[in-house]
Amino acid sequence: MTHPPISALTTHLGYWLRMVSNQVSLGFAKKLATMDVTVAEWVVMRELYDVETLAPSRLAERMGMTRGAISKLADRLLAKALIARDASPDDGRAQTLALTEAGRKLVPQLAALADANDADYFGHLPPTERQMLEAVLKTVAERRDIRTIPVE
Amino acid sequence: MTHPPISALTTHLGYWLRMVSNQVSLGFAKKLATMDVTVAEWVVMRELYDVETLAPSRLAERMGMTRGAISKLADRLLAKALIARDASPDDGRAQTLALTEAGRKLVPQLAALADANDADYFGHLPPTERQMLEAVLKTVAERRDIRTIPVE
DNA sequence: TCGATATTGTTTCCTAGTCAACTATCTTTC
DNA sequence: GAAAGATAGTTGACTAGGAAACAATATCGA
Numbered sequence: 001m002t003h004p005p006i007s008a009l010t011t012h013l014g015y016w017l018r019m020v021s022n023q024v025s026l027g028f029a030k031k032l033a034t035m036d037v038t039v040a041e042w043v044v045m046r047e048l049y050d051v052e053t054l055a056p057s058r059l060a061e062r063m064g065m066t067r068g069a070i071s072k073l074a075d076r077l078l079a080k081a082l083i084a085r086d087a088s089p090d091d092g093r094a095q096t097l098a099l100t101e102a103g104r105k106l107v108p109q110l111a112a113l114a115d116a117n118d119a120d121y122f123g124h125l126p127p128t129e130r131q132m133l134e135a136v137l138k139t140v141a142e143r144r145d146i147r148t149i150p151v152e
Numbered sequence: 153m154t155h156p157p158i159s160a161l162t163t164h165l166g167y168w169l170r171m172v173s174n175q176v177s178l179g180f181a182k183k184l185a186t187m188d189v190t191v192a193e194w195v196v197m198r199e200l201y202d203v204e205t206l207a208p209s210r211l212a213e214r215m216g217m218t219r220g221a222i223s224k225l226a227d228r229l230l231a232k233a234l235i236a237r238d239a240s241p242d243d244g245r246a247q248t249l250a251l252t253e254a255g256r257k258l259v260p261q262l263a264a265l266a267d268a269n270d271a272d273y274f275g276h277l278p279p280t281e282r283q284m285l286e287a288v289l290k291t292v293a294e295r296r297d298i299r300t301i302p303v304e
Numbered sequence: 305t306c307g308a309t310a311t312t313g314t315t316t317c318c319t320a321g322t323c324a325a326c327t328a329t330c331t332t333t334c
Numbered sequence: 335g336a337a338a339g340a341t342a343g344t345t346g347a348c349t350a351g352g353a354a355a356c357a358a359t360a361t362c363g364a
Binding site: 028 | 155156158159161164165166167168169170171172173174175176177180195198201256259260263266267269270273274276277281282284285286288289290291292293295296298300301302304
């Protein structure tokens with residue numbers, strides 16, 4: 001009554017990647033939660049910080065989410081008065097999203113949390129290892145043409 | 153009307169980690185979907201493969217999910233006749249979960265998909281880089297005492 | 305120029321989790 | 335040995351996302 005031997009979960013690089021990634025993201029989510037912000041909300045705000053104005057569908061592409069999800073996400077940020085939603089001046093279908101003053105003031109604080117989180121999890125690594133890790137991850141992303149901003 | 157300069161998303165190691173991890177997991181999820189299995193279901197089945205029998209609450213601990221989630225997950229696997237759920241012989245509150253024959257036959261096929269997915273994303277890396285990546289990830293996991301099997 | 309097609313954003317239905325309350329049992333403590 | 339507390343599993347309310355259908359508007363092609 002033996003069964004075919006198969007590889008353990010832990011033999012996969014994807015296992016370790018996800019295990020660490022989940023915890024890092026969870027840690028970040030908890031930090032953001034103290035400011036009543038989710039990771040997805042943070043990404044939207046960070047994107048808007050640089051560009052003044054952005055269409056929801058662009059955001060959907062960049063974040064690898066559906067337009068439906070962005071629609072609801074924008075609703076939530078609107079309810080918190082962190083972004084503004086306006087009709088596009090040159091396209092009757094389109095909208096523009098932009099940070100409110102309150103939203104813009106919040107972004108640097110959230111960015112500090114992101115910095116802190118990275119330090120929490122990777123700060124102890126020797127610079128060589130950090131660079132190596134970053135380089136390898138970028139290699140994989142490059143090779144598979146991965147571009148969307150990770151949210152979830 | 154300039155705004156405080158803040159770090160870009162891409163300066164964080166966590167960003168790259170999650171970006172790659174998300175895609176690797178997505179790729180795996182798609183492979184599993186061809187067999188009508190989710191990642192969470194796969195993990196449950198893989199855990200049961202080694203142990204003959206396991207209590208839902210042990211599974212919850214190992215997978216870092218709530219007992220409620222495991223309860224529903226077990227319902228789904230039960231509906232697919234991949235696992236069996238029985239009352240524990242020695243504890244009136246407890247249950248035992250076990251693979252059915254169909255479930256047990258499926259596991260090696262799913263394991264092959266896991267192997268293939270890892271090869272898809274990391275196969276092109278030189279052995280040195282693979283080992284380095286694995287070692288660094290394990291270091292971080294170890295240091296933060298991360299143990300739960302990543303699912304989501 | 306007008307009909308076909310594409311794009312934008314919203315909405316509804318579905319899924320898979322969390323959280324917290326609940327029931328049923330088991331264990332501890334006096 | 336009974337009361338108090340802990341533990342096992344389930345359930346219901348809620349959340350955040352995806353998929354697909356939809357209405358409104360733009361664009362393209364004959």
